[in-house]
Amino acid sequence: MAEIQMRGLTKRYGNETVPAVDGVDLTISEGELVVLLGPSGCGKTTTLRMVAGLEQPTAGELCFDDQVVNDVPPDRRNVGMVFQNYALYPHMTVRRNLAFGLQARRTSKEEVARRVDAIAELLGLENLLGRRPKELSGGQRQRVALGRALVREPSVFLMDEPLSNLDANLREQTRLELARLHSELRITTVYVTHDQGEALTLADRIVVMKDGRIVQVGTPDDLYWRPSDTFVAGFIGSPGMNLWTVPWTDDGEGVSLGRALWLPRDVLPALEAIGPTVTVGVRPEHLACSAEGRRGEVACRAELVERLGSHVQVHARLDEGGGDGQRLVARLDATTGVVAGRDLILSAPLSGVHLFHPVTGRRVDTGDHLAAVDAPAGLVGVGASHSSLSGMGRSATGLRPRSATARSSRVTVPVPTGPPAGAVRSGGTRVDLT
Amino acid sequence: MQDRLTAYGLMLPATAVFLVFFYVPAMYLLYISFFHWGILSSATRFVGLANFRLLFHQPLFVHSLVTSAYYTVVMIPATVLLSLGIALLLKDGLARRGGGIWRGAVFLPHVTPIVATAIIWIWIFNPHFGLANFVLTSVGLPALGWLQSVHWALPAVMIDSLWHSLGLYVIIFLAGLASVPRELVEVARLDGARRHQVFSRIIWPLISPTTFFVTVLATVSSWQAFSQIYTMTGGPHGGAGGPAFATTTDALLVYQTAFVYGHFSLAAAMSVILFGIIMALTLVQRWISNRVVFYR
Incomplete structure (x- = not known):
């Protein structure tokens, strides 16, 4: 598991005067689950994508365990990511989806089979291994996406609004499942959401963002009981x-x-x-x-x-x-x-x-x-x-x-x-x- | 009932045009392929399969089929690979530096009349002062006879055809590539896949319907290649298909048999055979596509 450090992390697209992410300073400890929370356009997904290596920071430093990774390509960061729409390979079966990352890294066939079976058992996917994504329900797809990210045993786990496509009941079940998985695996996790309910129930710490900047970092209790300003006060809590x-x-x-x-x-x-x-x-x-x-x-x-x-x-x-x-x-x-x-x-x-x-x-x-x-x-x-x-x-x-x-x-x-x-x-x- | 009448009414103009200018002539073509028929002659005589038998005893017809096959076999992979390659370049690399201008430049030849592009390439392939030989000799290669050479005339026509048609196929591939969700490529990169693995294992399977579509279009247009060959190798002054029938494809021979030599029944029989070949190839491609093409 890795510790993530962001020092003045900034992302500016093209010639835009307002940066999407503006000087973010944040340290995420090993094994911690940190939720980036904020309204649409606040820069939380851009921050996550910079951690994944899918966006290049314009300024600042991003470190994994004190190693600067600004220029390290995504495939060398050992990061697992779950996308909002799951991004399952539609032409592959569940087994091939799970195995793809291991095969791309030239893992032996026996090891691929062992790890795919293990993750399928952990997530209850054993009976779905021969199906294609279009033959799965939303919740099943979500579990396959989780499994694909976890099967490589990443040192950092990133989730971009992974529950937003699920109905209310399934969202609650999956939220509990995510909490259970995190407590079992203790992988350093960055979780992006605009749903404060998810943030309050899942996070070790919550980072509230607005206009590309961090407004407050704290435990769910901190944010609820001691909001740093009227924005956090109005954003946390429903209503x-x-x-x-x-x-x-x-x-x-x-x-x-x-x-x-x-x-x-x-x-x-x-x-x-x-x-x-x-x-x-x-x-x-x-x-x-x-x-x-x-x-x-x-x-x-x-x-x-x-x-x-x-x-x-x-x-x-x-x-x-x-x-x-x-x-x-x-x-x-x-x-x-x-x-x-x-x-x-x-x-x-x-x-x-x-x-x-x-x-x-x-x-x-x-x-x-x-x-x-x-x-x-x-x-x-x-x-x-x-x-x-x-x-x-x-x-x-x-x-x-x-x-x-x-x-x-x-x-x-x-x-x-x-x-x-x-x-x-x-x-x-x-x-x-x- | 009212809705049905409205629907038929709306379909009528298009149906009429297709009937008058496509289905009726096509049926009539099939009809005269079994007859001895002349455009100025009233003596029409049923001859059964005689026209077809005669064709397969004509070395030029067999040669034209071989030429068309050669043309198609080269054109299909060249079309698919080049247009896909250019589309990938436009999407990933050049798109960031004036993508619209590059797309326009690639598509421009396709909207230029094929006769005009053929004339440009006639100049380029001129053995004495053409650009092609200038480039070849500049890099130390021997000059070629191009359109005056039995070996190089058909490749020269192919180059013109590719140049003219690529723009359309590039646009089709760009649309296909745009339909591949960005997240799939990103997640593959996060999974540790290298660029070539991302292409071969994610992008290529997902654009297989587009590739199939381009392959079918390229097959049909290759078997029907006429205008560029007619213009580049002879034009209205005669001699198209040369030198020494090196560029005489099936479609060109159909035209010459009917409108140069006046053997309409034979030309009709050739057209029926050409139709059969294209239909058979399309069915084969469809059969293959059911096994290798992935539809989301």
Whole structure:
């Protein structure tokens, strides 16, 4: 297995002024599975193709195990790749597809047969070896493409949106299969996708790209709980984070954002540094229905309610005071009983509130005063929001364990009208912010 | 019913043209091949297979078949290899440096009238001041008689035919090559295949339908070669097919038998035989294609 290093990797096509990939610096450790994630045209596939050797970098260095491979042709990089459309040789049987790479490298017949049979067994292709690709289903083709890339025992494994042609059920099955394969084989893997679900479930680390540049590199938890800017905040999560820009005021007890949201005063230094307004972000799944009219809660009107079985997705418009009539999306428990046209009071835990610079969009460092708070508190209160999070299989506060109080609060609890300085009160639980 | 009438109505003009100018003359040609028939004579007499028997006792007819076969056997591989080679060059190499201009340059001879290209090549093959002999002598090779030589007249005609027809076949091969997904070539390179392996094991099988199509077209047009031979070796002043019948192909002999010597029944019988040969070759090619051509 190889370690991959990219140093200022750049790709510019022809005389285009805007590079497709612009100075990417990234190290991928041996055996790591890194997902390149971003919208169409962000440069993720171009980066992958440069790693494969199918595109020549315009500038920068690409190294495998400290060896510069910029000028090494693809056939000498020992890279296996799965393409979006599988790229199976249509005129060859599955066996010949699997054997082609080994035969091209003049492997002995016995060894070719042994390795093809082994990979066919690993991927459950034994009964398909005599068929041609057009006689296979999408999932079977996908497995053959995986097998063809793996049979050569590559030191780097590249996948370019390999699940995008599969239906939803098959995609989920294959995703699990890929995770199992990676944990068994531990081949250094670079995986390109625009599907954040795939990225969050498969990756050791995710690289979010935009306009040819890396925006953030981190674990799935990092990206979910500490997005570096509003782009990542909006891109990660489905639907993306609610973002709205509001003025803030210090009312002596806390900081009011607009006329509804409320934060403890500890965030004051950070807010003073960025000016009179701040962009606030709350994920839809961190919002929950709350008691009416309490301080620190978001008043809005439900405009559209999508029923998605286990939960409902509410598209609402904030009341004037809360966010100047801006829209928000909330993912609420299916039993909430929200209907379109009704007024709604929503709350969120402090750990689910993110602050961003209103102009640059960069994350505002609050010194962990928000992210570190385990219990629902402050502008919020409510364990119900955590109940929706528990369905995601992650702790409500990301890397930190949740408090027993918060975990057990599944219904609306007493919402504070304002906590004492330096502390946030929630459900009778006092939490120090310092 | 309305739809059916509309369909027949739309088909009528094309059907009428084919009937009047193709099927009826073809049927009539088949008819007169069994008769003694003259264009100015009213005495038409059924002779059965006599015309066909007579032909196979004519050394010139047998010679023309051999010449046509030789012409075809050389032209098919030359056409396929050269047009595929040029198409590969245009696709991979020259495409990056003014590909459109190169494609246009290759296709230009095909849209030039064949008589015009033949006249250009007559000049090129002139034994005394032609470009071909100038090039040969410049590199120390002896000058050739070209169109005045029994051995070199047919190769000279072949060169002209290739030059004229290659553009079309190059375009067909370019279309075939464009249909090969780029990912297949890339994945083969990642699999460790060298350039020649990528071509022989991936590209060549995938463009086999195109190759088959070009082969059939080249076969038919080679057996029917007429205009370039007629223009380069004789023209309206007579003597086409020379020197010493070295360039007398079957199609040329059909023309001469009918319109120079006035033996229409014999020419019709020759045409029927030519049709049979082309049909047989096409069927053989089709039989082979079912075994070696890969259709996606």
